[in-house]
Amino acid sequence: MNAVRRGLGNAVVQAFLVVIGLVWMTPLAGLFLSSLRSSEDTAKGGWWTAFAAPGQLSFDNYSALLQNAGITRAFWNTVLISVPTTLLVVAVAALAGYAFAWLDFPGRDTVFLVVVALLVVPVQIGLLPVAKLFGQLGLFGTIPGVVLFHVAYGLPFAVFLLRNYFAEMPKEMLEAARMDGGSEWRIFTRLVLPVGRPALASLAIFQFLWVWNDMLVALLFADSSSQPLTVELQSQIRQFGSNIDVLAPGAFLSLIVPVAVFFAFQRHFVQGVMAGSVK
Incomplete structure (x- = not known):
């Protein structure tokens, strides 16, 4: 029982750290996607719209x-x-x-x-x-x-x-x-x-x-x-x-x-x- 509790506790901590890591990486991912979009695409919508239209991403910038x-x-x-x-x-x-x-x-x-x-x-x-x-x-x-x-x-x-x-x-x-x-x-x-x-x-x-x-x-x-x-x-x-x-x-x-x-x-x-x- 103690081993199960310890395992669950570690899983909760690891899940929490993963969530914190994803939250911390979100601005970085947003900046990277914005850097791959043209100024016209950026004016039309936020960086998350690139997931629906990946064709707008390029390294032209x-x-x-x-x-x-x-x-x-x-x-x-x-x-x-x-x-x-x-x-x-x-x-x-x-x-x-x-x-x-x-x-x-x-x-x-x-x-x-x-x-x-x-x-x-x-x-x-x-x-x-x-x-x-x-x-x-x-x-x-x-x-x-x-x-x-x-x-x-x-x-x-x-x-x-x-x-x-x-x-x-x-x-x-x-x-x-x-x-x-x-x-x-x-x-x-x-x-x-x-x-x-x-x-x-x-x-x-x-x-x-x-x-x-x-x-x-x-x-x-x-x-x-x-x-x-x-x-x-x-x-x-x-x-x-x-x-x-x-x-x-x-x-x-x-x-x-x-x-x-x-x-x-x-x-x-x-x-x-x-x-x-x-x-």
């Missing part, structure tokens, strides 16, 4: 999208902003996290408290001062300027996450490596980084999603030649009725890339977040 110079340039700008930012944040935070966790230097705890305090500083506070600074340095309106801003504001959380994860590693493991003659750099690259792969993957996912979906920073710091996909799509919304054949496939393209990145690293995600978020 995506073919036209690839020939849209503004969209393609914005897509590659997004890649050029998101990928370097993610790599820089993970690399710098890994070095700083290891230093705060296992190296003894004057003022270590005080500096780490300052880093943690920066977590509560909203990004809006730094927009105007940094914009003025970038203007003086010639970085305003450029991709490197957007990358530097994202790196600066992504590091406090990244350092906090990795420091807590690295601090949970067994002290005996590191001491044994030092007794075997391993240098700090060798211990970091050959021991700490492989063990910390779940936390690094989680941080990479967080940072990539934040930067890829950002519009506020790019709207202020990027000009027309360096603006990412979010800003380009926002400019298309002003003519929503006539640009739905551009907006729908562009929005789906902007959505599917971070989703693919998440699923590629999902097996490390939960483990890394849970291990690095508490200490």
Whole structure:
């Protein structure tokens, strides 16, 4: 009897999760079907009408999208902003996290408290001062300027996450490596980084999603030649009725890339977040 109840309970939970998954996937499916329809078909009815008339679905919108110079340039700008930012944040935070966790230097705890305090500083506070600074340095309106801003504001959380994860590693493991003659750099690259792969993957996912979906920073710091996909799509919304054949496939393209990145690293995600978020 207990086994039957347990089986029924598991079946109910699984059915509930399937329903939640279907509800979560409905907007994504609707966006995808809308991206395959012409603006005339979209004006006649909602995306669900495509099930009754599948002949209206085609990849013509995506073919036209690839020939849209503004969209393609914005897509590659997004890649050029998101990928370097993610790599820089993970690399710098890994070095700083290891230093705060296992190296003894004057003022270590005080500096780490300052880093943690920066977590509560909203990004809006730094927009105007940094914009003025970038203007003086010639970085305003450029991709490197957007990358530097994202790196600066992504590091406090990244350092906090990795420091807590690295601090949970067994002290005996590191001491044994030092007794075997391993240098700090060798211990970091050959021991700490492989063990910390779940936390690094989680941080990479967080940072990539934040930067890829950002519009506020790019709207202020990027000009027309360096603006990412979010800003380009926002400019298309002003003519929503006539640009739905551009907006729908562009929005789906902007959505599917971070989703693919998440699923590629999902097996490390939960483990890394849970291990690095508490200490």
